Amino acid sequence: MPVREYVSDLVGLGVTAGLTFTFYHFVKAGKEVVQHLKDVPELDIDVNLVERVRQEGGGAAMGAAAAAAAVAAEGCGCEPGLDACVKGTVKALGPAIQSLEYPDVTGVMRRYTIQEHLMSQVMGFWMNDRLTIDSTTTNVPFMLLRKGVGVQISEPKKLEDVDMTVVSEKFNATNNSLLDHLWGFMKGVRTTGTQQTEEMLVEGTAVMGIGRLVLRDEGLHLDPNQSIPYLLTTRNKKSVIENLETPLPYLRILAGLTACGVIFYAYRLVSRWVSKWKRDRQRREETRLLEEARAQWRRREGGSAETEGGDGGGGWDLPENMMCVVCMGPRDVLLLPCRHICVCGECALRLDPRACPVCRTHIDTIQPVFFS
CATH class of the missing domain: 3.30.40.10 (Zinc/RING finger domain, C3HC4 (zinc finger))
Known part of the structure; x- marks a missing residue:
């Protein structure tokens, strides 16, 4: 069977199969993350938390389930600990970061973004658009403090999401000349201004941290873990779970549509191959009948x-x-x-x-x- 006759169907089958696998993987991974997050307990930061993490992470009184969890943690390269959601207020471990616009406002993380506001022409319509020119993030060591007990955030740069507060926002409008307006109209893009935004995780903000609690010599740490998100948020656990579950139905629909594409292209390939096999068999049969008829005619006519x-x-x-x-x-x-x-x-x-x-x-x- 010449492969070139089936290139389009083979490409379609490969693309749809790859997309189906990708969407299925996203759905499966998302469901596992949501299920793990649902099983994660919400714990108060107090003196009892230290003892609980010590027991779960390898203490003398560790039970069978905790031991299995510790073994699994060692297998994935994580330190023995406890997956948990903890709530506390943000506190810098050293000098805090000062706001550029308001020096009396201090925090532990700052994101400074410069964006260019544009008007872009799409299919004859002018639409607002933004182009990020520069974005820088700085942070200092900090912890979540409650009742005199702190949980240090081990790796702030690995946080998947942090709910920051907009401290200052400044928009500088562009004074375009008539020539600039004409040139922008011809290009289909016009600059309207530049916006500077400063966001900070302000000290004293009550947040919930999600991750893996690990007890080290210097105290409790909140580390990243592969099974649950690593984030700081002002929302509650239920809101975080709902936010993670939102895209899953759409991914299931996309996986179903691409699976239909796999079935369609597989059916086309099989049906075309069967049709070609039937045609070849018919032609072989016709050739055989024609040769038999001619041989019979030769014998009868003496040709x-x-x-x-x-x-x-x-x-x-x-x-x-x-x-x-x-x-x-x-x-x-x-x-x-x-x-x-x-x-x-x-x-x-x-x-x-x-x-x-x-x-x-x-x-x-x-x-x-x-x-x-």
Whole structure:
């Protein structure tokens, strides 16, 4: 089977299969993360938390479930600990970061973003757009403090999401000249201004931290973990779970649509291969019947391969209405369903497309005939 005849179907099958696997993987991973997060307990930051983490993470009184969790943590490269959601207020471990616009506002993380506001022409309509020119994030070591007990955030740069407060926002409008307006109209893009935004995780903000609690020599730490998100948020646990579950139905729909594409292309490939196999089998059968009919005619007429001549009608003395319209040899087959007798067997088998040369009707069957 020539592969080039099936390239489009093979490409379609590969693309849809890859997309189906990708969407299925996203759905499965999302469900696992949501389920893990639902099982994660919400714990208060107090002196009892230290003892609980010590027991769960490898203390003398560690139970079988905790031991299994510790073994799994060692297998994934994590320190023994406890997955948990903890709530506390943000407190810097050293000098805090001061706001650029309001020095009396201090925090532990700051994101400073410069964006260019644009008007872009899309299909004849002008639409607002933003282009980020620069974005920098700085942070200092900090912890979540409650009841005199702190949980240090081990790796702030690995936090997947942090709910920050907009401390200052300044927009500088662009004074465009008439020439600038004309040039922007011709390009389809016009600059309207520049916006500078400063966001901070302010000290004293009550947040919930999600991650893996680990007890080290210097105290409790909140580390990232592969099974649950690593984030600081002002929302509650239920809101975080709902936010993670929101895209899953749409991913299931996309996975279902691409799976239908896999079925469609697989069906096309199989049906085309079966059709080609049937055509080849039919042509082999027609060739066999034609050879048998000619051999029978030779035996009956006493002819031979040499007396039949070849293409172009050599060796034959036939009227024009008995000659093959392609090679001028003798007409010896009936084309069905149109019932025309206009070609020889060899030409009938080589017709491409498989249509009658006289009426262009599709040929279903080639039937040998005899003239006596």
